Amino acid sequence: MPAEEALERLVGLQAQAPVPPYFGLWTRLAGFRPAELAGLLTERRAVRIALMRGTVHLVTAADCRRLRPCLQPFMERSLATTFGKELDGLDPAEVAAAGRALLERSPLTVGDLSAALRETWPDRSAAALGNVVRNLLPVVQTPPRGVWGRSGRTTYATAEDWLGAPLDAEPDLDSLVLRYLAAFGPATVRDVQAWSGLTRLRAVIERLRPRLVSFRDEEGRELWDLPGAPRPDAGTPAPVRYLAPYDNAILSHADRTRIIGDQHRRAIATRNGLIPGTILVDGFVAGMWRIDGAGGATTLDVQLFHPVSGHRRVELEEEGERLLLFAADGVAGCELRIADA
Template identity: 60%
Template structure:
């Protein structure tokens, strides 16, 4: 297929795109890296299920223990804050500063759509400043923040008021929330107070798109927009075009990539990997068929969220759920198709390693069954997921 400069662009088939994505996500081969290095490479990890990133990091790193992430949270090196697609992401404190202005259009659009009628005539800036002052005095739970704002604006819906603060004032969910083995109620602090730094004054869009391609490419304009939760990003890709490699997929859609990024062949070995709920591998492209079929995507995406999944030969092949008890732990797997004997053995072996990571020193069991998604709770811990 001809590119815009008259050259013939290489066609990348679905399986090749999948292998490229898995290589960059460190899901073909686990990496020697720290939790912070990995979160940086991935441009953040979706994290409204509080413990989900622990499993996402375990699946990508050769050496990772729960304390590695727990310590980074308590020491304020990593934070959980609303970013891309107006969802909670785990990021480094440096990336909170650069990514928040990039994500702001999505946060603004949420207020203008989901809360448009409720917020009509409201001085949003005044609500934001009131929330900033309240959180400057002490850390508040969502319920406490809603109640305090409602006292000043009694004619307004409390949840909408709190969302104005969340979307206009970067808020960090402070530990012990999301600290492995401790957990606790969601409490907010302003990100500026918690990290000691305000967001950057403006987003470096070109730099962020290059980082996205490094972690998720090759990708189309609509893929980038899906990941960001933003529209009208084609001009950014056009400015970058001279320094990018350009391909097409099997449908003729133009794909952009970093010239030297890994693009292993379709026959590259893809081992079994377990992904947590909301993993960005499944949320960062308009066309997700490189790693999940449309039929299976409908099984994974529920009314309340995204199930934890496992990959076989580079494709989502089933869901999983972990049941943790005081003296035992059971991994329940739900294959979406019959598994060959060798595939089942590999799934069970990787599942046994996951159990050893999550529940060392207890009795372990891997069972095949229906891994039912449990509403708005973290399927690993039973904790409620963090929408706000």
């Protein structure tokens, strides 16, 4: 399918860093090329914006308008939790209004926006003022940031100005939950809440019950799914896949043991919240990968958590070579290095 359709099928892609969404689509779509996603960004058909759990996602323009109103309660709660002390005695709505006025004149880098706000509130930290705007206003990160092969500082514009259209007037939580299940079901209520950052979604699930099917997992928890969603037989072969850093498949459930064991989850955890690229073997995380383009040569380093042999080893190597060709845009001088457990 086209990249734009895939973005909507997945309800966006995690995009804390500029490049991972390209790998996320490469591993899912046949024949995907970076120019397709880059074009969506430069043509304003896709944007980077803080959404689920307050993290930056790359979504279509239509989803930006649909999703941000649904996630606004989390954005406001997150602001109060993280910067409550620094904002004590300050009216966040007033800061947001000032930020909107500044951004309506022209897009601004985070630093320039914060500096301009500090002219009015010099006793407040730049980080706190900048995050008021990020959390209370639907601000998108404008290109060239996020465009393959280019770089740029994080620069904000309001979604309404950048897209030339208003956000949806009312949040549609029913649609949000249904789309989550279409992408990630079967799932529990806790899974939906962990993915979105929202709370009290059980009432939404109960309202949707007539439109859903339910199951029980090994622990007796109720899982929900769409009636026509694909649920392959347990014996269906799962091919080797290289998942992107921050990939949705790793981060979209409260119970992540469906795809990564607790010991391996600890292995990929970092203090600053970075999630490396991971490798799926038989549908479960079996290692990590990292690409280094220093010195004019592209190197793919794979660290396995357990031995992989036989035809799975062949798949691992062949898929790694494909990833190298994609990452290096076909340039010669690539090297695949696999470190066994």
